[in-house]
Structures are given as C-alpha cells and as structure tokens.
C-alpha cells in the first residue's frame with residue numbers, strides 16, 4: 001500500500017507591508033537594519049519579505065542583495081502596458097527584479113475601488129508573468145457581526161482565485177485579514193484566526209487536492225505585533241503574517257520573525 005499522507009512543504013512567511021511610508025533614505029536604513037537584525041537567525045523554511053512603495057523598490061532591492069530579505073511590490077496593474085496613468089505593470093516589476101506582488105489588500109479594495117473582478121484579472125496577469133501573488137482578503141466588521149464572515153471569505157476566494165488551475169497555486173500565498181483588525185490595534189483571537197484559516201484550507205482542498213491545500217501558505221494579518229505574534233503563529237493553519245505598522249521598526253519586525 002502506498003502511504004498517501006502528504007508532507008507539507010509550505011513556507012512560513014513574515015511579510016512587512018510598508019504601505020505609503022518611508023522615503024528613499026528611510027527605505028535604505030530600514031532594509032539595512034532588517035538584514036542585519038535577521039542575519040544570524042536560523043530561518044529554516046521561513047521567508048522574510050518587505051514591501052516598500054513602488055518608487056523605493058529598486059533602492060530596497062539593492063540594499064537587500066545577498067541577504068535573507070526579499071523585496072516585494074504592494075500592487076500592480078492588470079494590463080501589460082498602455083494609457084493607465086500612474087500605474088505599474090508586471091513586466092516593469094520583473095525588470096527591476098521583483099518576484100512577488102501583493103494583490104487585493106483591503107485598502108486597495110476599499111479605498112481604490114478594486115473589485116473581485118479586477119483582482120481576478122490582476123491575479124491572472126501576475127501568474128502569466130511568473131510572479132508569486134500574495135492574495136489578500138477578509139471580512140469587514142459588519143460581516144463578522146452579522147455572522148457572514150465565512151460566506152464573505154468564500155466569495156472573495158471563489159471570485160478572485162478559484163478559476164485558477166491547481167498548478168498555478170504554486171505561485172499563490174493567501175493573506176487573510178480581519179479588515180476590522182488592520183491598523184486598529186485590535187486583533188482577532190488566535191482561535192478566531194485558526195478557525196478561519198482551517199476553513200480556508202478546507203475550501204482549497206475541496207476545490208483542488210489535499211496536497212495543494214497543504215502546500216499553500218496562509219498568512220494572518222491585522223495588528224500583529226511582537227506581543228501577540230507567537231500565540232497567533234502557534235496555530236497549525238497560520239503560516240505567518242502580513243504585518244503593517246509593526247514592520248516599520250527593525251526590532252518589532254525582528255521579534256515577529258523570531259516568533260515564527
């Protein structure tokens with residue numbers, strides 16, 4: 001008999017989303033600080049990512065060279081090129097050495113009108129171009145209060161990602177964020193995070209296979225900080241975090257990486 005038990009290969013990931021923070025010098029200093037701080041950490045199967053704003057990507061990439069820090073983009077446009085003032089294409093990101101892009105952050109959804117349909121196009125373009133996607137999704141406070149959170153999350157996944165073939169899931173990282181916990185200091189309890197992450201993994205398993213589900217990293221986001229990271233990361237279906245505020249300070253970011 002074959003042993004059908006799957007061995008999970010999924011990575012642990014701590015991704016710092018810097019949002020619209022840090023000018024060029026601050027970017028240099030923060031990358032320098034982080035690379036130094038994590039140099040001697042044994043990051044077995046653990047990745048440390050930072051997402052500076054577009055104009056500082058090249059600076060960050062230079063500073064991160066030959067270190068454990070990976071530099072990723074916060075967003076991209078779904079078209080190859082053309083009359084899209086102010087936008088950035090996948091090829092442009094690739095041409096400066098970016099390999100991973102965040103798609104669908106809740107601020108892009110709520111402040112910049114990115115719909116599930118637009119996000120599905122962005123995902124398709126990123127996958128076609130060989131980029132890894134950190135796909136963000138999660139419910140609003142009113143969804144949770146109305147006990148709709150599982151339905152909302154399932155819809156976001158179905159519309160944004162579930163059209164993909166199983167093979168494309170090699171390029172997908174999921175980032176579940178209680179939108180009400182982003183930047184508010186409020187965090188979900190580790191149990192709430194685990195409950196939702198297990199639900200998400202089950203959806204991926206039902207859509208594809210146990211192996212696809214087991215190999216997909218699911219990050220938690222929303223006010224993760226040194227004081228709560230370890231407890232959240234200790235949950236079996238939480239494979240790391242998408243960190244906003246606490247990724248802007250070397251010591252906090254280092255402590256969160258250590259917590260994993």
Ligand code: PGA
Nearest residue numbers: 182183222223243244245
């Ligand atoms: P926060 O942001 O850690 O500041 O809550 C998280 C995010 O927006 O991804």
